[in-house]
Amino acid sequence: MAPPDSAGAQPAFLQIQDIVKDFNGFKAVHGLSLDIAKGEIFALLGPSGCGKSTLLRMLAGFETPSAGRILLDGVDVVDLPPYQRKMNMMFQSYALFPHLSVWKNIAFGLEREGLPKPQIAERVEAMLKLVQLTPYAQRKPHQLSGGQQQRVALARSLAKRPQLLLLDEPLGALDKKLREQTQIELVNIIEQVGVTCVMVTHDQEEAMTMASRIAIMRDGRLLQVGPPGDIYETPNSRFVADFIGNVNLMDGSLQAADGEHSVVADADCRHRLAGRIAGQPGQAVTLALRPEKITLSRIQPEGRYNQVQGTVREMSYFGSFSVFQLQLASGALLKVNVTNTQRHRDGTTWGDAVWASWSDDAHVVLQA
Numbered sequence: 001m002a003p004p005d006s007a008g009a010q011p012a013f014l015q016i017q018d019i020v021k022d023f024n025g026f027k028a029v030h031g032l033s034l035d036i037a038k039g040e041i042f043a044l045l046g047p048s049g050c051g052k053s054t055l056l057r058m059l060a061g062f063e064t065p066s067a068g069r070i071l072l073d074g075v076d077v078v079d080l081p082p083y084q085r086k087m088n089m090m091f092q093s094y095a096l097f098p099h100l101s102v103w104k105n106i107a108f109g110l111e112r113e114g115l116p117k118p119q120i121a122e123r124v125e126a127m128l129k130l131v132q133l134t135p136y137a138q139r140k141p142h143q144l145s146g147g148q149q150q151r152v153a154l155a156r157s158l159a160k161r162p163q164l165l166l167l168d169e170p171l172g173a174l175d176k177k178l179r180e181q182t183q184i185e186l187v188n189i190i191e192q193v194g195v196t197c198v199m200v201t202h203d204q205e206e207a208m209t210m211a212s213r214i215a216i217m218r219d220g221r222l223l224q225v226g227p228p229g230d231i232y233e234t235p236n237s238r239f240v241a242d243f244i245g246n247v248n249l250m251d252g253s254l255q256a257a258d259g260e261h262s263v264v265a266d267a268d269c270r271h272r273l274a275g276r277i278a279g280q281p282g283q284a285v286t287l288a289l290r291p292e293k294i295t296l297s298r299i300q301p302e303g304r305y306n307q308v309q310g311t312v313r314e315m316s317y318f319g320s321f322s323v324f325q326l327q328l329a330s331g332a333l334l335k336v337n338v339t340n341t342q343r344h345r346d347g348t349t350w351g352d353a354v355w356a357s358w359s360d361d362a363h364v365v366l367q368a
């Protein structure tokens with residue numbers, strides 16, 4: 001995988017510069033800029049209608065930007081038709097030809113390009129091997145499982161040796177278990193070929209598993225771009241914190257800050273945070289606290305900060321962990337993840353009063 005923040009001396013492999021898409025007065029993409037390094041698997045993530053497919057379609061050349069530039073390896077491709085861009089887009093529906101065999105489906109684009117027959121055969125065989133479908137070469141798409149069809153579509157996209165692979169919801173048609181398995185396979189294949197990849201998904205777990213970097217989009221704009229771990233651990237806004245994973249959002253005010261710590265109070269709790277929050281006492285501060293950073297206990301923990309008592313209102317069992325919802329004095333709910341390390345739980349149940357606590361570095365201060 002490419003280093004996540006490879007904004008080094010060389011210009012990025014894919015440069016998206018101030019791209020706008022205006023559909024008759026409706027701006028689906030608002031002056032968005034993004035640099036993607038060679039070999040990266042980059043995921044565009046965001047709610048339905050935020051402009052992910054529109055951006056991908058502009059990269060592929062199926063949609064013309066209203067303004068802005070797209071440079072691939074230093075060359076502006078905006079005026080090039082799709083087939084002249086060294087990119088290939090794989091659609092969600094795979095768009096396989098039902099009447100052609102797997103072999104013919106993969107060969108199709110190469111035949112259209114007029115590649116000599118022996119070369120076509122060589123590439124198709126190599127692709128079949130790559131996606132482990134050699135024994136299925138003569139089958140028709142309807143004789144394959146969903147996961148196998150997905151691999152044929154991928155083989156077909158890669159056969160033309162694109163420099164940039166564009167994937168729109170590549171695993172959208174697969175069920176959860178197969179999806180998880182295929183995510184890893186797909187990453188292995190993409191890395192083996194070494195192709196740079198931009199993928200669209202609205203599944204956050206998929207983006208986290210597959211991508212070297214993620215961009216969170218909302219209303220045609222980028223809210224945050226970074227490696228999955230950064231986005232998850234240090235979201236910059238309420239929207240990102242809430243969109244990726246589960247989170248407790250707390251609105252408080254700054255009480256004090258010295259060189260090493262800051263104290264923020266909300267209706268239920270006094271939070272002590274590692275590091276100094278800039279600003280005046282009384283200023284509003286929003287904190288994000290992930291449920292898995294919180295520990296539950298029956299007895300009150302020591303210390304004056306980062307703890308709160310609540311009543312168990314909900315318990316949801318997910319197998320490897322459970323999510324408890326505690327009702328706090330103000331009425332607010334606090335989500336706490338508890339790892340089920342023991343087969344039998346300690347008997348904590350609905351209505352019990354328990355203590356929740358966390359450490360000085362568990363919170364994130366949100367900027368917006």
Ligand SMILES: Nc1ncnc2c1ncn2[C@@H]1O[C@H](COP(=O)(O)OP(=O)(O)OP(=O)(O)O)[C@@H](O)[C@H]1O
Binds near residue numbers: 026047049050051055
């Ligand atoms: N050809 C078009 N004409 C007018 N508006 C369009 C057109 N294509 C897309 N839009 C609008 O642009 C916005 C972004 O659409 P887009 O398909 O890019 O969303 P998306 O992020 O891919 O959503 P999803 O997750 O549902 O696929 C939507 O509000 C959509 O209605």
Ligand SMILES: [Mg+2]
Binds near residue numbers: 052053054
């Ligand atoms: Mg879409």
